[in-house]
Amino acid sequence: MRRRLIQSTLAVVLVVIAVFGVSLVIVESRTISNSAQERVDSEALRLASIVDSRILGDEDVTAEILRSQVGKEQYAVIRIPGKPPIELGVKPEGDVIHYTADGEEGETVTVQEPRSTVTREVGRTLLIIGAVALLAVIAAVLLAIRQANRLSSPLTDLAETAERLGSGDPRPRHKRYGVPELDRVADVLDSSAERIGRMLTAERRLAADASHQLRTPLTALSMRLEEITLTDDPDTVKEEANVALTQVERLTDVVERLLTNSRDPRTGSAVSFDLDEVIQQQLAEWRPAYRSYGRAIVSSGKRHLRAVGTPGAVAQVLAALIENSLMHGGGTVALRTRVTGNQAVVEVTDEGAGVPADLGNRIFERTISGRNSTGIGLAVARDLAEADGGRLELLQAQPPVFGLFLSRTPPPHKPDDDLPMVR
Known part of the structure; x- marks a missing residue:
């Protein structure tokens, strides 16, 4: 493109120069020729006037007297009746410009000039x-x-930007070039880069959340299935199978929740639910895992609390806290419920060493992890808690106490929910 632009611009300039240059050369050549002819005519008339005046005054008309009246490259011949011709200057060779003027006393004056002067x-x-x-x-x-x-250069930059977008690097360049059309293209590419970046971030977040959130219910489900394979008691098999079905339902809820959060992490489906049921469900799911580690998990506090949120999301938050205590804590894990103001609080604590002092509340950041962990469990748990208006906090570092705060105020009734759908 660069070469074509240079060639096209040069071609236009050459055409303009050719058209106007040739015209100017023709006009100037004619002007110079006419000027030379007028000069010769003027010289001939002037010499004729001088000769007339000297004849009328009975003065001599000789070559010595008139030689200074002729230009350096001019040649003049003066013919006076009854006298020999008087030649002034050097007679030019080749093509000449000439003019003959007649005097009042019958004399003639011819002036010549070589055409080479015009050529020069x-x-x-x-x-x-x-x-x-x-x-x-x-x-x-x-x-x-x-x-x-x-x-x-801007087009090369824009091509590189488009190539980077295609290769999975969605960083906008925010570079402008002072050309409205190119700046418009740059704006569109930067907007596309930001959209692609958000999409890739959402996809990576979904993958990370799924890898963490699905691991817990799958682990619990596999443990239930192991219990079934290790027993011959039909009642135990039935009980464990029912728990496994509950785990499958929870796994389905986890998947739906992850997909919902990947589209809009603030889209909640909060309802009023019995908090005891969710806690007891978690205790039943995690007791086998704690027994295998020689530890216990218990609950205490205020009973029959109702909270506002999504039961599946609350279960995932508690599961993340319980798993965190299993992996990083020690001793007995306790789930305590209490009421503060208009909120129901579930505290999860254990008897381990707690959260390192250098982490503090940074433990909820996605890239922060205690040890041998993905560093996303508590971050996902906090996102789930906040999706329905709750919050997850570290109340105490040593021993560790995490608090899940849930509103007790029922969600506002939407009148549109009772209206029939118009098709």
């Missing part, structure tokens, strides 16, 4: 026009190069 003047004019044309061509080339760089 035309040549000098052509050199000047050629020099101007060359300067114009050089200026046009420099301008074309500058303009080509101004247009081709």
Whole structure:
């Protein structure tokens, strides 16, 4: 493109120079020729006037007297009746410009000038026009190069930006070029880069959340299935199968929740639910895992509390806290319920060493992890808690106490929910 821009600009300039240059050469050549002829005519008339005045005054008309009246490159012949011709200057060779003037006393004056003088003047004019044309061509080339760089460099940058987008690097460049059309393209590419970046972030977040959130129910489900394979008691098999079905339902809820959060992490489906049921469900799911580690999990506090939120999301938050205590804590894990103001609080604590002092509340960041962990469990748990208007906090670092705060105020009734759907 750069070469084409330079070539097209140079072609336009050359055409303009050719059209106007040739016209100017023709006009100047004619002007110089006419000026030379007028000069010769003027010289002949002037000499004739001088000769007339000397004849009328009975003065001598000789070559010595009139030689100074003729130009350096001119040749003059004066013919007076009854006298020999008087020649002034050197007679030119080749083609000449001449003119003959008649005097009042019958004399004639012929002035000649070599046409080479006209040729030299035309040549000098052509050199000047050629020099101007060359300067114009050089200026046009420099301008074309500058303009080509101004247009081709942005296009190269935009092509590189589009290539980076295609290769999975959605960082916007926020670079503008002072050309409205190119700046518009850059705006569109930057907007696309930001959208692609948000989409990739959402996809990566969904993958990370899924890898963490699905692991817990799958682990619990596999443990239930192991219990079934290790027993021959039909009642135990039935009980464990029912728990496994509950785990499958919870796993389905986890998947739906993850997909919902990937589209809009603030889209909640909060309802009023019995908090005891969710806690007891978690205790039943995690007791086998704690027994295998020689530890216990218990609950205490205020009973029959109703909270507002999504039961599946609350179960996932508690599961993340319980698993965190299993992996990083020690001793007995306790789930305590209490009421503060208009909120129901579930505290999860254990007898382990707690959260390192250098982490503190940074433990909820996605890239922060205690040890041998993905570093996303508590971050996902906090997102789930906040999705329905709750919050998850670290109340105490040593021993660790995490608090899940849930509103007790029922969600506002939406009148539109009772209206029939209009099709």
